[in-house]
Amino acid sequence: MQCSYFDAARCRSCTLMGTPYAEQLAGKQSHCQTLLSDHAQLEWLPPLASRESGFRNKAKMVIGGTAQRPTIGILDADGYGVDLRKCGVCSPGLRACFPVLAGFIRSNRLTPYDVPRRSGELKHVIITESPDGEIMLRLVLRSEQLVPRIRKNLPALLAALPQVKVVSVNLLPEHKAVLEGDREILLTEQSTLNMRVNDINLHLRPQSFFQTNSEMAAALYRQGREWVNELAPASVWDLYCGVGGFALHVADPSRAVTGIEFSSEAIVSARLSSEEAGLQGMDFQAGDATAYALKARQSPELVIVNPPRRGIGKELCGWLESSDVQHVVYSSCNAQSLARDLAALRSFTARRARVLDMFPQTKHYEVMVLLERAA
Known part of the structure; x- marks a missing residue:
C-alpha cells in the first residue's frame, strides 16, 4: 500500500507504510516467535493476514x-x-x-x-x-x-x-x-451500535472497547471458539471480556461462562447480546478481573484472557499458578508483556500460537496462545 500522506511526511503513524505486505507479516511472525522462543513445544499455526487497506472500523x-x-x-x-x-x-x-x-x-x-x-x-x-x-x-x-x-x-x-x-x-x-x-x-x-461478528450480534456503547479491525476480530473469536470447543470445558471465565466477544462465542448449553469487565457499560452490552441470543449459562459482571479471581471460591476449567497492552500481571499469574485451571487461552496485543506473563506461568505449557495481523502498516499485531497445565 502507498500513502501520499506518508510519502509527503505529513503523517508517519503507519511506520511500515510502503513495506511489502508479505514482508510485514513475515516480520511480525518472526518477532513473535523470537519473543516466545523459550517455549520449545509451541506449535505455530500459519499467521492470518488482513486486508492491507481500508481495514480500520x-x-x-x-x-x-x-x-x-x-x-x-x-x-x-x-x-x-x-x-x-x-x-x-x-x-x-x-x-x-x-x-x-x-x-x-x-x-x-x-x-x-x-x-x-x-x-x-x-x-x-x-x-x-x-x-x-x-x-x-x-x-x-x-x-x-x-x-x-x-x-x-x-x-x-x-x-x-x-x-x-x-x-x-x-x-x-x-x-x-x-x-x-x-x-x-x-x-x-x-444508544448502541450493532456489531455483527460471525453469528453473534454484539452491542457497542459509546465508551466501550472493540477491536479496530472487524474481519480480524471475527477470526480471533473463531480461533478462540475452536480451541475451547475442542477442549470442551464445563466452565469458562472470560477475563477482560469487553462487550463479551469471546464469552458469547464459546457459549454452549453444557457450559457455564462468566465474563468479567471493568466497564459497566460494556457489561450492559454483553448481557443484552446474551439475552437477544437466548443463551443459557451466561453470567456477566462488572469488576476488576484480578480482584474477581482472587476472591473466587472456585476456579473454572478454562480461562480466556484478553488484557490491555500491559498484560495480566503478577497477581493474576500467581492466582492462575495456584488455581485448578487446566487451560488458558491468552489473546495479546503486546507480545512483550505476553512473553513476560508466560515466563511467570511455570505450571503451564504453551501448546499452540497464532499471529493475527490486526494492525497492518504498523509493527503491532495480535497473537493468541493456548496454554495447558503441565502434567
Whole structure:
C-alpha cells in the first residue's frame, strides 16, 4: 500500500507504510516467535493476514484549523491540524463521513480546539463503523457550550448521513493528551451500535472497547471458539471480556461462562447480546478481573484472557499458578508483556500460537496462545 500522506511526511503513524505486505507479516511472525522462543513445544499455526487497506472500523481524528476551514486528522509537532480525511487505512464508510462532518462543522460554526492557545471547543471526532455499514459518531468537546447547537442541527446531519445511528457528545474539559473524558451525552434514541461478528450480534456503547479491525476480530473469536470447543470445558471465565466477544462465542448449553469487565457499560452490552441470543449459562459482571479471581471460591476449567497492552500481571499469574485451571487461552496485543506473563506461568505449557495481523502498516499485531497445565 502507498500513502501520499506518508510519502509527503505529513503523517508517519503507519511506520511500515510502503513495506511489502508479505514482508510485514513475515516480520511480525518472526518477532513473535523470537519473543516466545523459550517455549520449545509451541506449535505455530500459519499467521492470518488482513486486508492491507481500508481495514480500520474506527477513526479517532483530531479537529484542527478553524470553523470555516477545519482539518480532520492529527496535530503536527507545533500542535496545528494536519488533514487526513482520505486516510487509506480507514474503511471507505469512514472516509465517506469526513467531508460531510467538515461541512457540519463549518455550517454550525463548531470552533476547533486550538491546542497552543488552549481555546475553542471541538477537540476530536471518534467514528466507528459496524460490519453492516452503520456508524457511531462521537464529538469530543471542551464544554457543553455547543451541545444545544449540535442537538438542534443534528437532523440535517442524519439526513446527509443516514448510516449514522448513534451520536453522542463526550466532554473533555481538561487540557491533556487524551482522546476523551468520562462524561457522555447521548443525542440519539439509539444508544448502541450493532456489531455483527460471525453469528453473534454484539452491542457497542459509546465508551466501550472493540477491536479496530472487524474481519480480524471475527477470526480471533473463531480461533478462540475452536480451541475451547475442542477442549470442551464445563466452565469458562472470560477475563477482560469487553462487550463479551469471546464469552458469547464459546457459549454452549453444557457450559457455564462468566465474563468479567471493568466497564459497566460494556457489561450492559454483553448481557443484552446474551439475552437477544437466548443463551443459557451466561453470567456477566462488572469488576476488576484480578480482584474477581482472587476472591473466587472456585476456579473454572478454562480461562480466556484478553488484557490491555500491559498484560495480566503478577497477581493474576500467581492466582492462575495456584488455581485448578487446566487451560488458558491468552489473546495479546503486546507480545512483550505476553512473553513476560508466560515466563511467570511455570505450571503451564504453551501448546499452540497464532499471529493475527490486526494492525497492518504498523509493527503491532495480535497473537493468541493456548496454554495447558503441565502434567
